[in-house]
Every structure is written in C-alpha cells, then in structure tokens.
Amino acid sequence: MTTTAPRRRASISDVARQAKVSVGTVSNVLNRPDRVSPATRERVLAAIDDLAFVPNGSARQLRAGTITTAGAIVLDVSNPFFTDVARGIEDRLEEADYTLMLASSDEKPEREARYLRLFEEHGVQGVMVVPATQDLEHLETLRARGLRVVLLDRPSPVDTLSSVAVDDRAGAAAAARHLVDLGHERIAFLNGPHTIRQCADRSAGLHDALVELGLDPVEALVEITISTLNADGGQTGTEQVLALAERPTATMCVNDLTALGALRTLRAADVPVPSGMAVVGYDDVTFAGELATPLTSVRQPTHQLGHRAADLLLDPDDVVEQVTFQPELVVRESTTGVG
Amino acid sequence: MTTTAPRRRASISDVARQAKVSVGTVSNVLNRPDRVSPATRERVLAAIDDLAFVPNGSARQLRAGTITTAGAIVLDVSNPFFTDVARGIEDRLEEADYTLMLASSDEKPEREARYLRLFEEHGVQGVMVVPATQDLEHLETLRARGLRVVLLDRPSPVDTLSSVAVDDRAGAAAAARHLVDLGHERIAFLNGPHTIRQCADRSAGLHDALVELGLDPVEALVEITISTLNADGGQTGTEQVLALAERPTATMCVNDLTALGALRTLRAADVPVPSGMAVVGYDDVTFAGELATPLTSVRQPTHQLGHRAADLLLDPDDVVEQVTFQPELVVRESTTGVG
DNA sequence: CGTCGTCGGTGAAACGGTTCATAGCATGAA
DNA sequence: TTCATGCTATGAACCGTTTCACCGACGACG
Structure with missing residues (x-):
C-alpha cells in the first residue's frame, strides 16, 4: 500500500497542513484533546493516521525539558544478581510510566563514564549505578549539576548521594x-x-x-x-x-x-x-x-533493592536517603x- | 562548595559568551576541533570546563537527525539466555561507538509496543526484538517506516525483516x-x-x-x-x-x-x-x-547471536538477511x- | 443593544544545538 | 601596491515540538 521507500518522517506541520489546522492545534490534539472540538479532533487524528505520524521525541524533550526515562548502570548484565535488581527497578519505574535505559559498565570506569555522559546528554531524570570504582567524585559532580543519583548495592560514604544497599x-x-x-x-x-x-x-x-x-x-x-x-x-x-x-x-x-x-x-x-x-x-x-x-x-x-532505588529516584521531593536492607x-x- | 540547587544547565551560548566567541565556534570546538585555532580552542575548552557544560543530546539529535543508539527488547532480562544475547549486542555496538537501550517486554505485547514506540520517538537507528507475539505485522509497519528491525531468536517468516536465530x-x-x-x-x-x-x-x-x-x-x-x-x-x-x-x-x-x-x-x-x-x-x-x-x-x-544481530542493524547497506546459527x-x- | 466570558483556534517565540554562506584578515605572489 | 588565497570566526537559518498571548465568534445578560 504505502511506499516502502524510507521517506522523511512526517512532522507535526505535515499533519497540520493535511488536516487544515495550525500546528498548535495538532499539538493540542496530542496533549490536551479536551481543548479541541470533536470535529477538528477527528480530522487531525485521521491525518495522523494517514501520514503514520510519530512525534519526534527529541523535539518534544528539547522544548519540554523533561523526560520520563531513567538510566541504570550495573557491572555486568549477564550476572543474575544484577539482572534481578534491574528487574526490580523496571517494575517500579513502570508504575510511574517511566522507562529504563540499562547498560553495563563491565567494571570498567571508562565505560561507566561513557554511559553516564550519554544519559546526562539525553536528559534522563536520574541514574542508578553500581560504581565500578571506589572513587565517587564524578557522581557527586553529577549530583551537584542537578541529576539524581542513586548508588546501587553500595552504601553511600557521603550524605549528598542516595544509596540502596544490603548489609x-x-x-x-x-x-x-x-x-x-x-x-x-x-x-x-x-x-x-x-x-x-x-x-x-x-x-x-x-x-x-x-x-x-x-x-x-x-x-x-x-x-x-x-x-x-x-x-x-x-x-x-x-x-x-x-x-x-x-x-x-x-x-x-x-x-x-x-x-x-x-x-x-x-x-x-x-x-x-x-x-x-x-x-x-x-x-x-x-x-x-x-x-x-x-x-x-x-x-x-535483589528485587526490592531495585524497587527501592527507583523509588528514591522518582521521589517528588528529591530526598537523599541511605537505605540498607537486611539479608536473610x-x-x-x-x-x-x-x- | 557549589550550590546544590539544580540551576539551569549551561548551554552552548553560555559557553560562547564566556569565551567571547560565537556559538558556531563552540560547536566547531566540539565537533571539528581542527577547524579552530589552538588559542581559541583553549579558551573555549576552559569555558566549557568552567561552566561544566554538557551538550544537550536532544537538541543535537533534533538538528543532526541521526543518533548512535539502538534498542533491544527481550522477553525477560532476568533470563540468562537473553542477557547473554544482550551482552553480545552490547559488545558489537560498542565497536561502532553505539549504545544500547535494553528493555524487557515480559512477554506482554502491550509492553513491547510501548517500548517500540519509545524507541521510535527517540529516533533510534533500529531495534532488535524477541517478539512477544506470533503476529509480526507491527514490526513490518515499523520497517516500512524506515526503522531497522532485526528479529532475535526467531527466524523471519517474511523477507522484509532481518532475523538471527538458532536452528x-x-x-x-x-x-x-x-x-x-x-x-x-x-x-x-x-x-x-x-x-x-x-x-x-x-x-x-x-x-x-x-x-x-x-x-x-x-x-x-x-x-x-x-x-x-x-x-x-x-x-x-x-x-x-x-x-x-x-x-x-x-x-x-x-x-x-x-x-x-x-x-x-x-x-x-x-x-x-x-x-x-x-x-x-x-x-x-x-x-x-x-x-x-x-x-x-x-x-x-548466545553471544554470537547478539553480535550478529547488532551487525545487521549497523550494516551500512541496510541489507535484509535471515541468519541461522547451529547449536552444539x-x-x-x-x-x-x-x- | 453594548458588554462580557467562553470556546476553539491561530501563529510566533523558544528550546539548544548544527551547518553553511559569508566576511575579516594575514600572507604571499604578481 | 594589488589581488588571489587560505584560514578563522561569525551569525542566521533550521530541526520539530510546546506554550502562550491573542483573536474572532457566539451566547448570555443587564
């Protein structure tokens, strides 16, 4: 039916043109449908469908500034301990309609740094990290810049960083x-x-x-x-x-x-x-x-560990807290x- | 030392002002350092350091259109089989300086759909997915829209989708x-x-x-x-x-x-x-x-499975191929x- | 019959980068 | 002295959204 040639993705203004409305209206249909009359809404939705329009997340994020994604860095994704923790994180994030970017540092500080940078560049809400090094200065710096940081499986030695660990x-x-x-x-x-x-x-x-x-x-x-x-x-x-x-x-x-x-x-x-x-x-x-x-x-x-870490990351008051669980x-x- | 109040992140124009150059020059320092004289470069780098400037990934991506990230969706991150595959993907992507967003669908089609949408909105280069359903139509649609799709651990029933599987x-x-x-x-x-x-x-x-x-x-x-x-x-x-x-x-x-x-x-x-x-x-x-x-x-x-999947995703000619490995x-x- | 509030919709500014045409300025050749 | 050349640096346009001030139409009301 439609051509398979990967032509340029349709943008909101393409939709606006096709539906004969302004871009602002299309944006409203997407974000506050009740502000738009049913007739117009229908027309816009039809156009969206027709053009297979998918909003550009980067643009949205650039303008809106916020993003509902968190990052997590563990030492090794193929270690069951860490994946169970990741699972706990994911489950908690999902409740809040957040999504998780998971990465493994492979215990290499430079890999950890690279992912931290990537996450920060993409404006994640915060990062949960099992540190690959003893030195946590870079994480404190990140925190000072306003990014939320939760230490995983490691009690925080400083009171500026949250942590979730097991005794x-x-x-x-x-x-x-x-x-x-x-x-x-x-x-x-x-x-x-x-x-x-x-x-x-x-x-x-x-x-x-x-x-x-x-x-x-x-x-x-x-x-x-x-x-x-x-x-x-x-x-x-x-x-x-x-x-x-x-x-x-x-x-x-x-x-x-x-x-x-x-x-x-x-x-x-x-x-x-x-x-x-x-x-x-x-x-x-x-x-x-x-x-x-x-x-x-x-x-x-493990599951609770991740769950609680995500909890701290999502905390509306951005509290800093050191949580310690008891093993059994x-x-x-x-x-x-x-x- | 520095205030912990999450003040606004420094932008490229803040850096430009501080270094007394234009924004274009700052951008050049970041992306083509050789186009800039050593003296200016030094000044700009100092300003970047001073302001703890981190480029905004969304803005970059919005303008540049491209992004060096791939997505992967597996059925369950806590299953060692899938994490080993993920590890293979990560290792191959790292060679190309790409990063991976990993997510698990939990075998739920709606979760899979949600992550696919998230990935598409963020303009990933492509997605590798272990399908949670028999029906692959949504993936073909994605593919028709120009997104690269590689099926994981499942031979492709159609010749429009790449796949990597084991016999x-x-x-x-x-x-x-x-x-x-x-x-x-x-x-x-x-x-x-x-x-x-x-x-x-x-x-x-x-x-x-x-x-x-x-x-x-x-x-x-x-x-x-x-x-x-x-x-x-x-x-x-x-x-x-x-x-x-x-x-x-x-x-x-x-x-x-x-x-x-x-x-x-x-x-x-x-x-x-x-x-x-x-x-x-x-x-x-x-x-x-x-x-x-x-x-x-x-x-x-497993490792090869992921490695090859990432390989296909990164292929410069965007070839479609069905790969089958032999078990041992x-x-x-x-x-x-x-x- | 004027005034007012509401509703539905508009259009432009802003977000923070990249890119590109252009301009200033030495330098060396003619 | 003049002019072409190469090197730097500039600044504006642009990417695709969201947001917000504003506007016209319309019904209600005194």
Missing part, C-alpha cells in the same frame, strides 16, 4: 552464627580481594560474629583469597582448604558460584557434605536450592544434611 | 542422536506448549532424528507437556515419567532449569543418573557443567556417566 556484615555474621551453632569451630572463608567493598564487609561480618560468640578469629577463621569469584575460584580455594594441616569443618563462600566450585571439588575428593565439610554460599541464586546438595546461602532482596540466611542441606 | 530442530536432533547412539530406545521429552515456537521446533527436531535413525517416534518418544519451563516443571514432569508403565531410559528437557528439576527428582527417587536415567538439557547455562552431575546440554551461541551438543556426565 553485608550482617549477612556474613548470620552465616557464621549458623555454622557456630552447628558446632563448627574452624571455618574457611573463600573470599575475594578486600578492594571489593562487598568482600571486605563480609570478612568483617564474619570476624564480628566469631568474636561475639567468644571465639578467637585468628584460630577459628582461615580466609583464603581467590582471584576469580566464580566456580573456578571455588575449586582452587577448596583445594587449598583441603591441603591445610588442621582442616576446617566448614567453608563459607563469597558467592554461590564459588560455592558451586567448592561442592564439586569436595565431591571429587570424596568429602561428604555437610558431615565432612559444611558449605555456605552467598546470593541465593535461583539454582542454589536445586543442586544435588541444596546450598545454604544468604539471600539478598536460607538454610539447606549443605549445612544441615538431609533433613 | 532448534538441529539442536534437538543432535541430542536425540546422542541418546540413541548410547543405546536409548525410549526417550521422554519434557517440553512446553507448541504455541511457543522453540518448543514446537525442538519437538520436530526430535521426531526427525528418530525417524532418520529408523525408530518409530510413536514408540520411542513420550512427550510430556509442562506448563512452567523451570525446575518445578521439570519436577512434576519427571514424576510423570517415573510413573509410566514402560519407563523411558532417557529424559530430554526443553531447557536447563527443567533439567535441574528432573535431576533433583531422580535423585530423590534414588534413580541413578545416567545409568537409571540419562538426562539432557538445553541452553548450556553457566552452571550446567557445575552440577553434582554435570549436565549434557545443547549450547546455543556439549556432552557431560548426565548421559555418559563418570568418565
């Missing part, structure tokens, strides 16, 4: 208490480098709990630093644990993928779980409960045995 | 051949409803392979329809399989989550894998090889036993 110390402490309750007095902790804030916090939480329970962390805790926070890291870490002179009776892992590697290694070494070695993960990813040995893990309220220990057979 | 029949057939090679002559297939194209295709592929190998599909294949394509579906499906009078010796699952549920159920029923029941999954998600019984699965080139069977212990 990593509490999560690790809960896991530690659970293990000590079960009688474990020597615990291995497969952890990443402390330059990653989450790793440092979880280590601190573990210490706290042990001290609180009257154990000496130096004796009770063996922290092993792994370089990759995945199953391979879990494997090499567990091999080190098994080689220890005084073998721990429980292993706590910095995340569930690491725990996966640990379980695999223990199985290969014929160490029964949990009787020979109890294992705790972190994140409670979807498959944690589906493993041959269902994994005890620390669940984080989910106990399964990798610590308690078949129950 | 599901071949994947299922490869799995079937592997099982028959191992001596299995009665196979259960836990599959979703055939209204989902992937499910229908995989079923067909299974049939094809059995016929080709001289087996009668009616006898050799028991297809069980599950309603949720996850671990729960796998569990209920497997319970049905175990209740069959003539129990199959292998179970093929429509995806890895389903396979996870199957493995769990078999273990609970003390059926050894693979000697009592071989299991095959689909997708080869990251943890498939990390399970207590590593899972044989059909790997899809990854054999692990859930079919071959400890090797």
